[in-house]
Amino acid sequence: MRRVFAVFLVAALAMGLTACAEPGATAAPPATAEDTCPQASVPLSSLDVIDDVRGHEGPSTACLSSRAIEAVDDDTAPKLPVTVTDSEGREIEITDVDRILPIDISGTIASTVFALGLGDQVVGRDASTVFAGTEDLPVVTKTGHTLNAEAILELAPTVVLTDTTIGPKEVRQQLRDAGIAVVVISSDRRLDTTDELVTEIATALGVPSRGEALIARLDASVDETLAEIAEVVPADESDRARMLFLYVRGSANVYYIFGEDSGADSLIDAVGGVDVAAEIGWEGMKPMTAEALVAAQPDVLVMMTDGLESVGGIDGLIERIPAVAETPAGAHRRVIDMADSEILSFGPRTADVIGALARALYAPEPAK
Missing domain, CATH: 3.40.50.1980 (Nitrogenase molybdenum iron protein domain)
Known part of the structure; x- marks a missing residue:
């Protein structure tokens, strides 16, 4: 528990430095799928998968097909106390x-x-x-x-x-x-x-x-989604996307790598990526170093949407962290972003989250 708590503790600190939601206020929801990802509701199996997931050029956004939460078909009254x-x-x-x-x-x-x-x-x-x-x-x-x-x-x-x-x-x-x-x-x-x-x-x-x-x-939806993803994951591990989760808050100068046992590694594994943070022995979540970023050599950077925007997009990210340019992800401008409130939420939308990330990885639409 403490390892994932550490992730969110620092995330909370960073959000606190940049967020401005006061009591009674309404927070801005993520962009709708129609705005950003027209094919968000299309099954991965029905999309055209890119030939080279490691060498693909350009950013993409992972979107849920809907922001609605479907209630279970069970109206059993609460048994209290x-x-x-x-x-x-x-x-x-x-x-x-x-x-x-x-x-x-x-x-x-x-x-x-x-x-x-x-x-x-x-x-x-x-x-x-x-x-x-x-x-x-x-x-x-x-x-x-x-x-x-x-x-x-x-x-x-x-x-x-x-x-x-x-x-x-x-x-x-x-x-x-x-x-x-x-x-x-x-x-x-x-x-x-x-x-x-x-x-x-x-x-x-x-x-x-x-x-x-x-x-x-x-469980059924997660199993179905994982099976669908497995159909498009390259058979040879050397052909699989080398992925790294980068947490940033530009206005607060917060730059972290999420590694093993952070929750981010669970997402990367689920979509068939190679967790490069694990390769370099990066445990939990710690402040990023240029040396670690270059050593990891990610093909894909996974980020929260607000975090990416806080540094001015990919150009701003490279300007603030020059080491990004020394990685395949930087050279190919290969960044996948997803709404902050969704990407590490898990819960009842777990299958939707990993499905959205898989679509952005294997059948990407250009980020807008």
Whole structure:
């Protein structure tokens, strides 16, 4: 858990330095697929795959086909009260889920609550929760990652679902002192922990059968997407794209490489890429060095859209980090960007995220 938490802790810091979402504000959603990726809804198997995934020229954007969250087909009423032990070892009794506040750095908890069919009971959101149906919910964060106790208390939630990627912990305690049930969910976000995340949330909300239904749907969609991707992954590993996840926030001079056990490696593996950070022994997430970037020699850089924009696009990236030009990715201007609120969110949209990344890798549309 701590390794992925470290990723989001620094991401949160960087977002906090650049974000300006005040309590009650509405955050801008990612561009729609129609705006940026016209073929986002087309299955990878129906697209023309490029011949040389390592030598392709030019950037591309990974887009979800829809920002909507589909609820499971299960209307079993919540069985309450329920007592759970959260990720911090606290025993919490939940007696009322009529007013749910799901908040974390990536919007994953909220998307899971909506997928469980409890979106109508959600009363507020974090700055990263920007999927369809959340537009009118008040934001309860001072910046991208700082909780505002006053804004939360005004919403009178009966249960708060959160994790350690958002804080401070003193606010969580303040909410407990006010008599609100606060459940701290595991912050471990990877492809292989998504089922556990769903189980934790469904159990806390008294809807375990809905959780089981969501897991079954999620697992089936992930398996189907992985099988589709496997059909286009080059058989020879030497022909597979060498990929590196680069996290940047230009205005804050934040430049990090996401390596092994960061969550980014899980995405790269899922789309059949070679995680070059693992090759150079880069564990977790650490400040980038020019030497590491050149040693990794990535063919493709994977970035968050806002991060890429914060440095002025690819030209600005190369200007700020000259070592990028010394890599195949820099020489070919091969950068794949994806919305910050989506790329590492996992949760109920996991299959959609890896499918979008695979389309951008193997059947890219020019970035706009």
